[in-house]
Amino acid sequence: MKPVNQKAWLLILPVVVCVAFSAILPLMTVVNYSVQDIISPERRVFVGTEWFKSVMRDDDLQGALLRQIGFSVSVLLVEIPLGILLALSMPAKGWKASAVLVLVAISLLIPWNVVGTIWQIYGRTDIGLFGAALARLGFDYSYTGHAAHAWLTVLLMDVWHWTPLVALLCYAGLRAIPDAYYQAASIDGASKFAVFRYIQLPKLRGVLMIAVLLRFMDSFMIYTEPFVLTGGGPGNATTFLSQYLTQKAVGQFDLGPAAAFSLIYFLIILLLCFVLYNWMQRVGTADKEPGHG
């Protein structure tokens, strides 16, 4: 029989307490809200799954979810290839490499709300460089007036803010490829594209997996920048999931539906990350599957 040491429980108690206060209790509060209709602090009614049902049928929520998915997919589609391209064109060594690394990393050091403010000013047609330039070129650009403009500006802002992260990850991955691979490829007469396709891209798989997961999760939870830039408008054009949630919970104080919705949101993120992670793991190990030589 295995020896049982009951004292072990005592040792994990601090962790249990910490996790309880930081995650489990807040989550259970949300669960608590999601099954009650709180009319006033004194009057609350148990409503079961009613909030969940109504939230699921909510058109606004469905709209926000679709916008969110569209946004996250666009972010990945733009930032991953752009990041790889950037990493490929960055110098490998010398003072130029250091200088470029610092320059590229700058946008990562800026706080989210400042990024929003920067772009809010940058995109203004009267004093903003970007907005004014577009206006001069004859475009009727307005991120507060046109839904498409607002949406593209938010996307552009995210690309500006986060592509460097992808680029830095890829840069690190590229530097880890031994010279012998490039030498062998040059001996084998491989074209530049073949080197990318058969050496660099496969060797970047690990860092790209991290980049995709990070960028997906981050963009799926995006809040501050569109909130500062457009406040979700015009209309609902840039109201993504977290902002919709905040409006419901803090703006209208509909704690029940907001709680039900946060749980669904949480499950969506969990599910997507799980699927994405497992899929990428499988893509990775498929290479190694067939047996031993």
Place this chain on the structure above:
Amino acid sequence: MAKIDLDLAHAYKPNPRSDEDYALLPLKMSFADGGAYALLGPSGCGKTTLLNIVSGLVKPSQGSVRFDGVEVTGRTPQQRNIAQVFQFPVIYDTMTVAENLAFPLRNRGVAPERIAKRVGQVAEMLELSGQLNQRAAGLAADAKQKISLGRGLVREDVSAVLFDEPLTVIDPHLKWQLRRKLKQIHHELRLTLIYVTHDQVEALTFAEQVVVMTRGRAVQIGSASELFDRPQHTFVGHFIGSPGMNFLPAEAGDDGLRVAGRRVAAAPAALHGLGPVTLGIRPEYVTLATAEAEGAVRGSVTRAQDIGTYWLVTAQIGDDASSVVRARLSSHGPVPKAGEAVWLHIVGPRTCFYGADQSLVVEGAAA
């Protein structure tokens, strides 16, 4: 296929001043078309640099590389049509074994049926036929290295195939097999092969001509027997052979050649007036002598080891602890024990004499 002429020097640093700054000191060398060569030397002697200069991965800082008389110094490996195999296996992870082998051909636009035929042949030679459709990434290190070798051999029209210590990661028993295979391939295809190694057995068994290198210098080019019997430089004597050549300080005077104060032979004419020289003799050629025999030196045995087929006897000559002679003695004859005094013949037709610059002055002396 091509005859390769080198006349160059290389330094990785700009503006080299002393010899130390050079990875390769000025050298002039030719590799004949269809020959099997080995570049042999310890780590850091410049052999890989030399190989990379031949292939075009490194551009020499001075001088030129010529293939069949045509200057190719500025050309890429691709333009030179060189195949090279590296020390550690380089494979394309996402491809199968067959695709890996076909890659150099496919990049050059060879017809598919021709590719399939060549890949089949090379796989056959390297015993990879059974694994052609497997993903290369899942294979063991030695199989991966076989793929690298295969990629080097798959093109028939190459100027030369270069190997940079290709068998480092391979198991010893497979090493023999692959080396034999390479020799066989060389006989069949008559490609120019240049093989870099620090293992003398590998170099001597593989190559027709071995280039021995040390500190950026090619000190001798020759066949196995030339390197063994007539080392042109003390380094070659020391590096080739197991154990290497014995070296003793000797004095070439008017009355003859003296080792440890004892006259051992008449000084060969070439040594006259040189004064201090270095006497070199292989352990295989040292023989036992009777006490006080003419031309023999007295030593005290410090160690006698049984190596199975022979005894390795180490003796100190005279009072100097650094004058040591090792002798390979047959286990059938008498073998001196440690601590005993012994008389050894160290001068004969195969004794070599080296001047102050460590290079061979004359070979052979009569007692």
